[in-house]
Amino acid sequence: MSAPKKLTKQSLIVAIAELRSFVEEFDIDDAEDVQLRTDALISALIDAGLLSGKKNVRKVRLNVAIEGLTIKVPGREKLVVKAEMFCDLTNSYGGEPPQSDMEDAKSELEEIAEVLLPVLEKKLQNL
């Protein structure tokens, strides 16, 4: 458990870069890497102070992170559903996810980033 951090320009830039590179470098053949990148994105959002309340980092999935974002996100509920879908599609417990699932996951992530990136960039400009 860690207290919510203060929002800084530098940490917000890092979070934006993390999300952008995640979408660009998404590897549909490597579910483990995708899971690591997801955790890195959640960590970047926490470090940027964008998550409300005290969060146990281990328990935060992408949908929980989006649900708890302190900034105003349009259509948050739909994004949460998409993020939950994304997490399950890339989950490799019980075996590697099929390529079709990874492709679906990629499109889900792209849709999430499409909404989140402008919101984060707007926040950066206002800082």
Added chain:
Amino acid sequence: MNGEYRILQDKLDKIGAFRFTIRGWSITLVVASIFGAATAKLPTYYGLLGLIFILLTFFLMELAQKRHGHTFSRRLAKLERRIWGLLRTASSDSEVFEGGMIPRIAHEIEDERKARWKLMNWLDSHGYWFFYGVQAVLIVVVVLLLERTTEFSMPDKDTTVNFVTNGETRPTAERDIPASQKTKKTQKTH
């Protein structure tokens, strides 16, 4: 596929019940044997060490069940993914199947495991080592204690233990009375 999913769930339930039962047997056997041996005042208690082999058998049985449980859990996770995939294909326009995996029992348990501290997971998955280890140590300690107690309480064959009655000291057993005195006593009675 649905049938296999249910069978696996049933198997996992049975594995849990079986592990609980053999742990119960193990505790009952160890405690009953220790109490029984302690009250029976046996000439030697080293025979109790044989319980460790029975414990080892229980341990191996539990290990096998745990291995099976792990395999079944992974198979459940695979089935969950396949069932979910089929549901998504069959009703892609339905919002019911867009929120995440359905069914999601095995994945949920795995997520919970991942969220916990590593030490907790280790203790959780290696609890049976501790359970049987403690019992084995208990058996050894009890055997040593009982043997030690026996050594202190059993008098040496050559030692005469006397007790005092009406100011006169007498040996405890007839075998301890010197032969000369025995003769005297016999003479007096005649």
